[in-house]
Amino acid sequence: MAAPMRFGTATVMQSAVTRGLLRSRLFSASTAATPVSDPVKQGSSEKEAPLILEKDESTMQRILLEPLKHPDFFEVSKLFTQRDLFNANVHVGHKEGVWDRSMYPYIFGARLGVHIIDLDQTVDLLTRALNFTAHMAYRKAIVLFISRHRQFTQLVENTAKDCGEYAHTRYWQGGMFTNATIQYGEGVRLPELVIFLHTLNNVFEPHVAIGDAAKMNIPTVGIVDTNCNPNLITYPVPGNDDSPEAVELYCRLFKEAILKGKAKREEVEKQIAKEREEKTRKEGA
Amino acid sequence: MAASMLLAKSRGLIFTNFRVLTCQRRFYTSDKGPGDTADVAEGKLTQDSPPEAAKTEETAVKKSGFARAFEKHEDWEHLEEKLSAPSELDQNASTEVKDPPKLSGFAAAFEKHATLKDTSDSGIQDESFASMLRRSPLVQLGDVKDRVVLGKVFHVVESDLYIDFGGKFYCVCPKPGKEPEKYHRGVKVRLRLKDLELSTRFIGGTKNATLLEADAVLLGLHSPLEGDRPRQ
Numbered sequence: 065m066a067a068p069m070r071f072g073t074a075t076v077m078q079s080a081v082t083r084g085l086l087r088s089r090l091f092s093a094s095t096a097a098t099p100v101s102d103p104v105k106q107g108s109s110e111k112e113a114p115l116i117l118e119k120d121e122s123t124m125q126r127i128l129l130e131p132l133k134h135p136d137f138f139e140v141s142k143l144f145t146q147r148d149l150f151n152a153n154v155h156v157g158h159k160e161g162v163w164d165r166s167m168y169p170y171i172f173g174a175r176l177g178v179h180i181i182d183l184d185q186t187v188d189l190l191t192r193a194l195n196f197t198a199h200m201a202y203r204k205a206i207v208l209f210i211s212r213h214r215q216f217t218q219l220v221e222n223t224a225k226d227c228g229e230y231a232h233t234r235y236w237q238g239g240m241f242t243n244a245t246i247q248y249g250e251g252v253r254l255p256e257l258v259i260f261l262h263t264l265n266n267v268f269e270p271h272v273a274i275g276d277a278a279k280m281n282i283p284t285v286g287i288v289d290t291n292c293n294p295n296l297i298t299y300p301v302p303g304n305d306d307s308p309e310a311v312e313l314y315c316r317l318f319k320e321a322i323l324k325g326k327a328k329r330e331e332v333e334k335q336i337a338k339e340r341e342e343k344t345r346k347e348g349a
Numbered sequence: 350m351a352a353s354m355l356l357a358k359s360r361g362l363i364f365t366n367f368r369v370l371t372c373q374r375r376f377y378t379s380d381k382g383p384g385d386t387a388d389v390a391e392g393k394l395t396q397d398s399p400p401e402a403a404k405t406e407e408t409a410v411k412k413s414g415f416a417r418a419f420e421k422h423e424d425w426e427h428l429e430e431k432l433s434a435p436s437e438l439d440q441n442a443s444t445e446v447k448d449p450p451k452l453s454g455f456a457a458a459f460e461k462h463a464t465l466k467d468t469s470d471s472g473i474q475d476e477s478f479a480s481m482l483r484r485s486p487l488v489q490l491g492d493v494k495d496r497v498v499l500g501k502v503f504h505v506v507e508s509d510l511y512i513d514f515g516g517k518f519y520c521v522c523p524k525p526g527k528e529p530e531k532y533h534r535g536v537k538v539r540l541r542l543k544d545l546e547l548s549t550r551f552i553g554g555t556k557n558a559t560l561l562e563a564d565a566v567l568l569g570l571h572s573p574l575e576g577d578r579p580r581q
Contacts, residue, residue: 150478150481150485153487153515153516155478155482157517158559159546161548161549161550162548162558163556164556172478172479172482175488176491176492178517178546180482183478183481268556291556291559304517306518306561307516307518
C-alpha cells in the first residue's frame, strides 16, 4: 500500500505486527464444537498437565452467567479511590476556550480560566469502564489500546504487552476496521473492546477509530478530556489525559482490570475441571 | 474573602519553616514570625495579619462577629483534634501503656509536623471532591501569573529543558547560560509561572488552539531550603 510506506518503515512494521497479531488469534478463536485450549497457557505451564476443559452448553452457561449476577464481580472499585484520582491531577482540564460543549455534564466548573472535571462522576464512570473491561477480559475478548499522544506511546504499548493484549499508537490506516476483510484477508478477528487513552489525534480531531468501532459494533472505553467529544464512546471516562501521572494511573488500572478478568476466568475453569475430575472419580469408584 | 486568606495563611503556617512554631502559644493563633515575610510563594497574603489571629483561647472575653466565625471555622476543629488528642492508632496498639499526656503548644505542633507527610492523605477521611479541590495546592496558588514554584526536569533535548511542576502540562525552558551542565534530568528548579496552558483564539477558528504546554521562566536551581513550596 502506498499510504503506510510514506511514513517510514517503523509504521509499516507496526501495522504488519498488528496485522500478524490479528491473524494469529484466528486459529485460537473459540467455537462451540472444538475444545478450547489457550496456546499461551499450554506453552508456559509444562509442569502440570494442560487443562483441556471440554465445554458443553451448561458449562458455558455457568462460566459466562455467573459473573453477571454480581454488581462488582471483579472488585474493580477497590483498585482506586477518588483521592488517588485527585493526586494524579485527573480533575484538571484544559482552558475554557478549548472545551467541547458535549463535555458540559462532566465539568464541575472553571477556576481562573481552567475547567475542573467532576471527580464524583469520574469515579462512577471509571468503575463502570473497569468493570466492563474486566468482564470482557473474562470472556476472552481481544482488547486494543489506542492512543495518538506521542508522549505516551511507549507507556501504552508496554501496558498492552504486560496484560497480553494489543496496542495501536501509530498512524491509523483508513480501513483497519471497516475494510478489514479486504486489507487483511478473510476471517480476520477484530478486537472486541477498544480502549482510548487519548481520544484525539495529533490535529485535535476525534480519532477515526471511534467512529469505525461504532460502525462495527465494537464497544469502546475512552478517557475524555474537556476538549474531547464523548458522544460516540460507549463508556466515556471524563478525566485529564495530558499529565503523565494521570495517564500512568489509567494504564495501571486498565491493566489490572484485564489481568483480574483473565485470572478469574482461569480460576473458574480450574474449579469446574476439578469438580468434573472428582465426579468421574466417584463414579468410577 | 478574609477567611479564605486566613485559610491560605494557615496552610502557609503548616508548610513553611519551623521558625514560626517556636512560640509557646497555640499553633494556629501564633503571631507571624519574621520567617514568613521571606516566603515568596505566599505573595501578598503574608503582608496582611489580621488582629483577630492574636486572640488566644485563654481570654474570657466573648467573641462576636468575625472572631466567632474564625473560632468556629471547620478547619480549626480539625486542627484542635490533631493537636490535643493522641491518635486513635496509638490507643488501639498499646493497650497496656497509659494514655500519653496531652500535648500542647510547640510539642503538639512538632508532633504534627513530624508526621505531616505520612498523614497528609488520611488527614480528613471521606473528604468530598469540592473540599479536596479547595485545599489543593493548585487552587490555593490562585492566579498563576508570576508565582514562583518548584519544578523537576524530566527530559532534556540539546539545550531545552522539559520541566514538570505539577500542573496539567510541562513547560519548556532553554538551558541557562550560567552553569548549563548542572541542569540534567531529575534536577529541581525554581520557575516563575506565566501561564498554565498556552492556548488562544485565532481568527477563523471556533475552538481555541492549544500548544499543550505551560509557560514559565526559569529562575535557577533549587537550593535545599526547609519546607516545600506549595506546588512542588
